[in-house]
Amino acid sequence: MIEFLSRRLAAALVTLALATVVVFAVVEVLPGDPALVMLGTDARPDTLAAIRAKYGFDQPLLTRYLQWIGGLLTFNLGNSHAYGTSVAKLISDRLVVTLPLGAMALSWATLVAIPLGVFAAWKHRRPGDWGVMGFTQIGISVPNFWFGIVLVLAFAVTWQWFPAGGFPGWQEPLKSVHALILPALSLSLGEIAILTRVTRSAMLDTLREDYVRTARAKGAPERVVLFRHALRNALIPVTTVAGLIAGFLVAGAVIIESVFRLPGVGQLVYDSINNRDLVVIKNVVILFTILVLTVNLLVDLAYALLDPRPRVRA
Amino acid sequence: MNTFLARASRHVGFQVGAVLLLLFVGTALVSLLWTPHPIDALNMRTKLMPSSAVYLLGTDHLGRDVLSRIMVGAQTSITVGLIAVAIGLTIGVALGAWAAARGGWVDEALSRTSDLIFAFPAVLIAILITSVLGASAQNAILAIAIFNIPVFARVTRGAALSMWSRDFIRAATAMGQGPVGITLRHVLPNIASVLIVQATIQFAVAILAEAGLSYLGLGAQPPVPSWGRMLRDAQTYIFQAPELAVWPGLAIALAVLGLNMLGDGLRDLLDPRLRLLRVG
Numbered sequence: 001m002i003e004f005l006s007r008r009l010a011a012a013l014v015t016l017a018l019a020t021v022v023v024f025a026v027v028e029v030l031p032g033d034p035a036l037v038m039l040g041t042d043a044r045p046d047t048l049a050a051i052r053a054k055y056g057f058d059q060p061l062l063t064r065y066l067q068w069i070g071g072l073l074t075f076n077l078g079n080s081h082a083y084g085t086s087v088a089k090l091i092s093d094r095l096v097v098t099l100p101l102g103a104m105a106l107s108w109a110t111l112v113a114i115p116l117g118v119f120a121a122w123k124h125r126r127p128g129d130w131g132v133m134g135f136t137q138i139g140i141s142v143p144n145f146w147f148g149i150v151l152v153l154a155f156a157v158t159w160q161w162f163p164a165g166g167f168p169g170w171q172e173p174l175k176s177v178h179a180l181i182l183p184a185l186s187l188s189l190g191e192i193a194i195l196t197r198v199t200r201s202a203m204l205d206t207l208r209e210d211y212v213r214t215a216r217a218k219g220a221p222e223r224v225v226l227f228r229h230a231l232r233n234a235l236i237p238v239t240t241v242a243g244l245i246a247g248f249l250v251a252g253a254v255i256i257e258s259v260f261r262l263p264g265v266g267q268l269v270y271d272s273i274n275n276r277d278l279v280v281i282k283n284v285v286i287l288f289t290i291l292v293l294t295v296n297l298l299v300d301l302a303y304a305l306l307d308p309r310p311r312v313r314a
Numbered sequence: 315m316n317t318f319l320a321r322a323s324r325h326v327g328f329q330v331g332a333v334l335l336l337l338f339v340g341t342a343l344v345s346l347l348w349t350p351h352p353i354d355a356l357n358m359r360t361k362l363m364p365s366s367a368v369y370l371l372g373t374d375h376l377g378r379d380v381l382s383r384i385m386v387g388a389q390t391s392i393t394v395g396l397i398a399v400a401i402g403l404t405i406g407v408a409l410g411a412w413a414a415a416r417g418g419w420v421d422e423a424l425s426r427t428s429d430l431i432f433a434f435p436a437v438l439i440a441i442l443i444t445s446v447l448g449a450s451a452q453n454a455i456l457a458i459a460i461f462n463i464p465v466f467a468r469v470t471r472g473a474a475l476s477m478w479s480r481d482f483i484r485a486a487t488a489m490g491q492g493p494v495g496i497t498l499r500h501v502l503p504n505i506a507s508v509l510i511v512q513a514t515i516q517f518a519v520a521i522l523a524e525a526g527l528s529y530l531g532l533g534a535q536p537p538v539p540s541w542g543r544m545l546r547d548a549q550t551y552i553f554q555a556p557e558l559a560v561w562p563g564l565a566i567a568l569a570v571l572g573l574n575m576l577g578d579g580l581r582d583l584l585d586p587r588l589r590l591l592r593v594g
Contacts, residue, residue, distance in 0.1 A: 011429075014426075014431075015429060015430055017432050019430060019433060019434065021429070023442065023539060026442050026443065026446055027442070027445075027446060029401055030446055030447075031446045031447070037446060066521060078470075137571065137574060137575060137578075138567075139516070140570075140574060141522075141562065141567050141570040141571035142563075142566075142567045142570075143522050143525050143526060143529075143542075143566050143567065143570075144564030145526060145529055145545070146525075146545060146559075146562075146567065148564060149545060149548075149549055149552070149558070149559045149563065150559075150563065152549075152552060153552065153556050153559060157552060158556075159555060172531050207496050209375055218354075220361075233434050241575075251437040251438055252437070253493075254437055254438075254441065254530070255437065255529060255530060258529075258530060259549070270524070270530060272445070273441060273444070273445040273532070274531075276445070278445075278446075281442070281445050283432070285438055288434075288438055289433055289434060289438075290435075292433055309323065
């Protein structure tokens, strides 16, 4: 298992290294002159030169790339052009909003999707199953940001149970959790739909297994058959997909934070695009990539724990 | 084909999907020739009006007819989605078929590259591209297309690999046909149904992605109407005119729902054993 995990870790590191090359190429090489991107085409030559000197755009590409990597390794990410403050601080200040949001959405999605999927598999090809499948079809078709807007219409405009947006800050924990509920709900909609489908089909597979038939034959109650015998084994593919989804939750946060005006990393990305703050953009994108890769590694770990069979090929 | 139609006539999901898709494409086509009102006629005296006989779905913050703009918005969705999927399909199928036919390092390189692209969530690829190249419909298409390439490459590779081990392809190889000829004549026609189904699903994903990007202001730019952008504008006036935030979202949801149902229906009708990639 250690060999399997270390091989996975090595693969993730290679992917990460390639990702830094791609991000660097897109942000600093593709546009020609990054200073022009940051200041716009009507910038004066002396301000352009000043920006080039300030961010080292006048140095050779390889030097710039290595400097950036060195900075990433030492958490010295440089300063934001628009905010003037350190990018590392800017990002860590925003992560305290985005990570809880993602965690709430993922736990909510898991809590809803797994029972729904088990239910649909249990009622296979009966009205209960059709109902759940119809719901998942709608869940993957409705854009999550529109669902967010509809939630605002219902629970903030009409009934005023929740704020329409904004975030009070963690010094007010209850209000903060309250402010994250609608965003987490909207973020989780598509994930619930996908996870329900995966749970259902994994359950349908395991319910056909001999050991399930054995459990039923020896008179085990249906609840025990479903949850102890079938679901435990169905959880393996479900975990994989839940991990994949976690990555997309992080990205979905960009749009959802914009809908609810939450000061998270997603909003930072959005503002940085408008400010053409390339220093922030390249570091945030790499951060997201690291998050996705870490989650995938955690999934592999969970997978290895859930499925103790020795792994010959990774 | 007749058995296909016979089975289609019993598949409710496929029919609902087909009707929704016809409605979607039909709306876009009609809007090329006719809309109830001009889409960019500003009129501050009629701004934020509720639904009425004159303005069926009301008017927006600049007094423009919402129904007309939704109709023309369908054109934007279809254009962006169709071109992005076409690019992803062409390049992805070529790469996937190449990897399956050639194997070895080509296959390995392709798998690693698609892993790399999948490590970036799609929205981020789009954000990176548009932040550097500027926000426009073309760059949104480019971003969505890039994400589509590895999806089609993987599906094609998987399906093509299973074809290459079949006897009729071995026979063709034994008869001296080259890999390109076999791919074009035998492999691709036999995996077409997989690709059609995947393309339908990707079209749905692309429409969602376009809506998300234009909601963030990274898609089609004003004055071109796009559903995502309409939602962004509507949100500003959510307390004065809540209806405005309903219609464009409903349009996106119905279009995507139609394509998803059609895709699932096609999968059942063409090949019930198909397994699809669903990433987005």
